[in-house]
Amino acid sequence: MTLHMVILYCCAAAVVVPGTKIIQAEAGGRRVSPVELLRILWRRPVPWAAVAVIAAMAVMAVVQTVAPSVMDHLQREPGAPWWRAVTALLVQTSGWPQLTFNLAAAVVVAPVAQRLLGPVLMPLVFLLSGVAAQAVSMAGWSVTGGGDSVALCGLVGALAVARTPRAATPAARLLPLLVPFAGLLLCALSNNHGVGVLTGCAIGAVAVLVAPGRQPRPWESRDRRASAPATAPRP
Structure with missing residues (x-):
């Protein structure tokens, strides 16, 4: 395994963990089972923006499977x-490995992103991040291909x-900093x-x-309830 591949795997871990x-x-x-975690992630109110993103991914997965030639008209390529x-x-x-991995990742990431970022900002982040990455690739990094993992x-x-600003402990605040560091290495x-x-x-x-006082995260609300002192019953 080359040093390049080792660094790529380390960067992937620094984002995934x-x-x-x-x-x-x-x-x-x-600690919950995968099924229970999915139930929690997709609890009511249903994150409809996440549903829309995943539905679009699923529809396009079917389209490119039924008509593979559609990729020739949509992917990035030299002179496109x-x-x-x-x-x-x-x-x-x-192909299917990429389809399966990206759909599975979207199922767990998209609902959390909507609940933390909101129904407008979540799809905006998805679109702008993806387009920026594809544009840089078309400029010379990797002129052929496609996918929404970016x-x-x-x-x-x-x-x-x-x-990060909401994390309860120093360790919890430091761990997310690995993500931008991995981004710099990947670039x-x-x-x-x-x-x-x-x-x-x-x-x-x-x-x-812009919005430092945004509503508490779901786990923070639970933590506050769990740590709140019990009130004595009224006589």
Whole structure:
């Protein structure tokens, strides 16, 4: 295994591990089964913006499976028009492994992102992070291909930055900082996922500055109730 591959795997871990911690925090720190975690993530009120993103991904997965030639008209490629930076998010050019992984990641990341970022900012982060990464790739980093994992990386980046000021312990505040650091390393390797990560981090940082007093996160509400002193019953 080359040093390049080792660094890529380390960067992937630096994004996935903090992202997993943020998702697991939705269960209030409890160890739960994957089925129970999904039930918690998709509890009411239903995160409809997340539903829309995942539905679009699923529809395009069917379309490219039934008509593979659609990828030739949507993916980024040498000499392609600028709008391919948008349409390249719609196709997964590495086939079913990429389709399966990205859909599974979206199912757990998108609802958490909507609950923490809101129904408007979440899809905006997804779109801007993905388009930025595709545009940089078209400029020379990787001129052929497509996929929305770069947009999902943007959601993780935004979550990591938005989550950090709310973390309860120093360790919990430090762990999400691995995400932008991984983004910088990926950019140094000309990997477009780094652009997605850093774009999401930047938008998340702006969101924190603009709305520092946003409502408490779901796990914070539970933590406050659990730590609140019991009141004595009235006589």
